[in-house]
Amino acid sequence: MQEIKQKLKEIIINDLKLPGVKLEDIKDDSILFGGELGLDSLDAVELVVLVKKYFGVQIKDMDEGKEALRTINSLADFIHARMKGETGEQIDA
Amino acid sequence: MDMSKNVQSVGISIFFITLRLFGRQGAYFLLCFVAIFYILTPRLLKKRTFPYLKRRFPHAGPLKRLCYSFRLYYSFGVCVIDTVWQSRFGSREHAFCIFPDRSQLIELIRQGKGLILLTAHVGGWQFAMSNLGVLPVTVNALMHQDEEDILRRYVLSSEELPFRIIRNDVYLGGMIESITALASGEVVTIMGDRHISGRYVSAPFLGGSIRLPVTPFxxxxxxxxxxxxxxxxxxxxxxxxxxxxxxxMPFEFKGMDRQEFFNAQAIRYVRALEAYVHNFPFQWFNFFDCWVEGEVSCRR
Structure with missing residues (x-):
């Protein structure tokens, strides 16, 4: 799980291009959208695509997205649950 | 505001009754008086029609601009009347709407990457929306409540809509559903000519600069x-x-960074808009001043 969170923070900084933000600046319970990170709906589009690219997990609609995209913790939980569900194996994270 | 909406509702009801009793000709006749009424308010003309007309017809004097304002309002009313008439009262046997490029759209859809239809508030846009059911995949319309209300009021009433609505005035602006629809090979339609809020890209249009929503790009x-x-x-x-x-096509903009990508696509879109208003100057139906002073980059 920690690896997933670490990777998500790297994606947010590098792929969503947040200059001057370090990994340690992003807390696990930071609100992703509409919060101090300054991410908006267009970043949400990018993040959905990147989550699919790096983790192979698809966020299908707002029913899933609203909770999953709330914080790093919630997104990591979502990804972990999906990866576990798809492989049927316990994932060490 | 409630009074104004009540007056508008009464006006719309009068038009529906006129259409039913006297057909389109009767409604066109009534429309003349409505259009004349609108041009008798100079303060509103300055806000609603003059910003566009000054740019589209830069050499027109005040009297010509007044006549052009009448033509704009009349043309808008005619498009709405025709749309409502065909949708509610007309025979669907006639080829009231031709769609010569439909096969090209189907080819684009067949490429499997989804398709974004970028439209504008021109012509009978409500009627265009009602005809999207002819496409072979699910069509999703990214719109806000006001646009949905207009469609249901004028065009589709209690009928099932030929497309799925994705609301863009909710949390994350319908973006998750839009990207998911595209990933499934579906179509997403977006009105590209009005920036309401959020990020935008500026592009030159009719000698000035307008803001476009960056969403489609x-x-x-x-x-x-x-x-x-x-x-x-x-x-x-x-x-x-x-x-x-x-x-x-995205490959045409390969190698550009995100901002350059947005700017380049926005410029192509406004060029198409300019070509449209060059050909159909009285079918531009944005009745407000959409021009802003010289911005050239996508704002965060």
Whole structure:
């Protein structure tokens, strides 16, 4: 799980291009959208695509997205649950 | 505000009754008086029609601009009357709407990356929306409540809509559903000519600079879906024509960073819009001043 969170923070900084933000600046319970990170709906589009690219997990609609995209913790939980569900194996994270 | 909406509702009801009793000719006749009423308010004309007319017809004097304002309002009313008449009272046997580029759209859809239809508030846009059911995949319309209300009021009433609505005035602006729809090979239609809030890109249009929502370009960049710039125009009282004015394939903008990508696509879109208003100057139905002073980059 920690690896997933670490990777998500790297994606947010590098792929969503947040200059001057370090990994340690992003807390696990930071609100992703509409919060101090300054991410908006267009970043949400990018993040959905990147989550699919790096983790192979698809966020299908707002029913899933609203909770999953709330914080790093919630997104990591979502990804972990999906990866576990798809492989049927316990994932060490 | 409630009074104004009540007056508007009464006005719309009068038009529906006129259409039912006297047909389109009766409604056109009534429309003349409504259009004259609107041009008798100079303060509103300055806000609603003059910003566009000054740019489209820069050499027109005040009297000509007044006449052009009448033509704009009348043309808008005619498009709405024709749309309502055909949708509610007309026979669907006639080819009231021609769609010559439909096969090209189907080819784009067959590429499997989804398709973004980028439209504008021109011609009978409500009628164009009601004809999207002819496409072979699910069509999703990214719109806000006001636009949905207009469609249901004027065009589709209690009928099932030929497309799925994705609301863009909710949390994350419908972006998750839009990117998911595109990933499934579906179509997403977006009105590209009005920036309400959020990020925008500025582009030169009719000698000034306007703000466009960056949404369609961002969706194209993220999904790889092409953008078909699609406008409808009223040709005469018997026919509307839905036509592709440009196709923006993501590979054409390869190698650009995100901002350059957005800017380049926005410029292509406004070029199509300019070509449209050059051909159909009285079917531009944005009755407000959409021009702003010189911005050239995408704002965060």
């Amino acid at each position: 961002a969706l194209s960049a993220a999904s790889g879906a092409p953008i078909a710039v699609l406008f409808i125009n009223r040709q005469d009282r018997r026919q509307f024509c839905i036509k592709i004015w440009d196709v923006l």
